[in-house]
Amino acid sequence: MNEVARKPAARFVPLIVFAALVAFFVVGLVWNQTHDARFVPSPLIDKPAPAFHLPRLNDPTRFVTKSDLLGKPYLLNVFASWCFACGDEHPVLMAYRDKFGIPLIGYDYKDAPQDARAWLDRHGDPYHEVIADQSGETAINFGVYGAPETYLIDAHGIIRYKHIGPLTPDVIAKELEPKIRELEQEGT
């Protein structure tokens, strides 16, 4: 530290770092005011979902694979009990689970199973089925940035849509539902 004190320029380093931090906060605040829907192009859109073989949360002895879910479209929602944004999203999922018209599969990400079960017990379970990826290895293949994320996978196992961050009624109405309707029309 004595070195720092000797060079006058170095003494401005803390101030500059702090200024950068404040700039981030300002961007964050402005962003919060102006943005809601978020869109990140995923390289996996319109590509087959990766194969997986994961235990059920409520019955770890039974496994779910990609092929088990083929045949009809479904939503895959990545969540975790440690994830705070998931708590925001949760009431939305509770409200919409029956309105999607397709199954909502929970993907418990890097979580202790008992924590996830406790979380679902406490808040209510919006999922038709929950699979647990405790190590997070399969999630890498899915390209999961972090929780929450939602994937729309069609009857042939192709990822058709991905949303990063909590689903909101707005996102569902403007982006997700049209995609689901699209799939339904393809099906008929």
Place this chain on the structure above:
Amino acid sequence: MNPELGQVALILALLLSGLQCALPIIGAWRGSKPLMATARSLAIGQFVFVALAFGILMWSFWTNDFSVAYVAQNSNLSLPWFYKLSAVWGAHEGSLLLWMLILNGWTLALVVFGGRLPEAFFSRVIGVLGFVAFGFLLYMITTSNPFLRQFPIPANGADLNPVLQDPGLVFHPPTLYMGYVGFSVAFAFAIASLLGGELKSTWVRWARPWTNVAWGFLTLGIVAGSAWAYYELGWGGWWFWDPVENASFMPWLIGAALIHAQAITDKRDGLRAWTLLLSIFGFAFSLLGTFLVRSGLLTSVHAFAFAPARGIFILVYLAVVVGGSLLLYALRAPKVTGGKSFALASRETLMVIGNLMLTVACAMVLLGTLYPLVGEALDIGRISVGPPYFGPLFLILMTPLVLALPFGPLSRWGKADLKVWRNALIRIVALAVAAGIIGFIFGARGWYQLLGVTAAVWVMAGVVLFAIKRWREAPRGKRYPFEMLGMMLAHFGIGVFIAGAILTTSMSVEQDVSMKPGASVDVGAYAFRFGGVTETQGPNYHAQQGTVVITRNGKPVVTLHPQKRTYVGGQVQTEAAIEAGVFRDLYVSLGDAIGDGAWSLRVYDKPFVRWIWGGGVLMMLGGFAVILDKRFRLKRAVEPETVRAKPEPQVPRKLAEGEA
């Protein structure tokens, strides 16, 4: 009428704080004794008015004055009296008022106990605190007035958030704020020294007891919060890496680093710039915590106040206070390098390692906490990072610190005796390995548990060896001065904490079960028999109360009554029933009725969970013990005139011999 009086009291306090900021600092600058003399009376006056406002708000709660919007939102006729009073700080506006009251309390303490500080320095310190108070009072009056009226007056209040209806709430925020705000004193000392262009670092010695006490309170506040989460959230967890927990943990880490940096500056005159920076950052993180909690930038169970205007105000305030301080630092940090030199193997080196690890850990926590924000700014969406990030990284960063910890006190300043290190190392390793073997015999399996036991004993053995060394080497009566005692208590507390944290995490048995009345489940060595659910009525809630009889080898241990409460406001809150013990907690929380009389229950056997908080309490006591040390008693002003009349002696300091 009363609430308006409270409002007026706040405005008067704001005016006084403005004066308290300006007059003493100008006085110190111009060398004007009359101006400097205003510091005391202005500080006392401000305290009186803020205390008056606080008392009035409390009275409004006591008398169920629902014409005050804040009271109506956070109280209820049937709320028990102690929760009515603690509801004062149950939400945003009131907790700010508590923040203010505590800031004034600290300032008042300075007026009472800091009377022997040099007048000019003292005036600057009080002036800086006045500036801090001015910002907060302005914030309160413009965006968060607790005395706003509402009409029509509701017949009854909405009730206090049931999560907050716990003895934990009575203690948690006040102690936490004592810590948060306490760092403002170390901050004010540092800024005062920069303002006055102090060349000597005697101010560091004056600041040390204040830093230790603040850190002790912060420790207590975090412990209380952790225990509260354990009881109230019903998950049996004790730390969640929640953004708000992180907000209190970051100043704690910086505070721990600051305590050690101050010791080096005080005793060896080294690390002066570093101590200044940590003093600024300690308080900056306290403000940042307030900003993060209050701005709604981060979603969290605690974020009960989301209002953009508030966020922007605190951000501007933060930018002015911290940015200004760092600018001041850049311009005026001590130009003279100094400090006694030290060898690579020395107590200084070990303390610097500790300092480095603590600050890096703080940066790590900051990054994780702000990650959702960074994600948004970089356009990759809002993302939470949780325990999978914090847990392993924190463990990695703390490992060097824990390894170095026992050797710090055993080493000499300047240059450590390598033979002492070698002997200590042999003994500590022997004790730690022996502890691991004993743990193994007692049934500890798995490398994580064994590691926990050895790490805990590693730390504790260091303290014990140090105690023995002092006993042998120091003369009677001088063996354990309070400063040393505080260090030993705090370090031993770290050992206790490590044991608790690692053993609880690795040995807990947790089961989520659904049981019909009469059914039984085995958890560890205990059998939990469910006796069904009955209805019961509390003062402001209706509860379903389960009965669970716990037996061990057929012998009854205890009967627990977990509750699921529905409060008058309609909120549902689980109330876990816990049989607490030194070596284990038995924990039952009631879930939902599944039908057929069956209920879902969560039953836990949590060994050593109390040790986590026990360790924290020891650390707190360590922080408090230090202030009793004779070293920090300000010398009687033998010649009051010479000490007080002159501003800081501006004698250039002789370059210290041998720079590091």
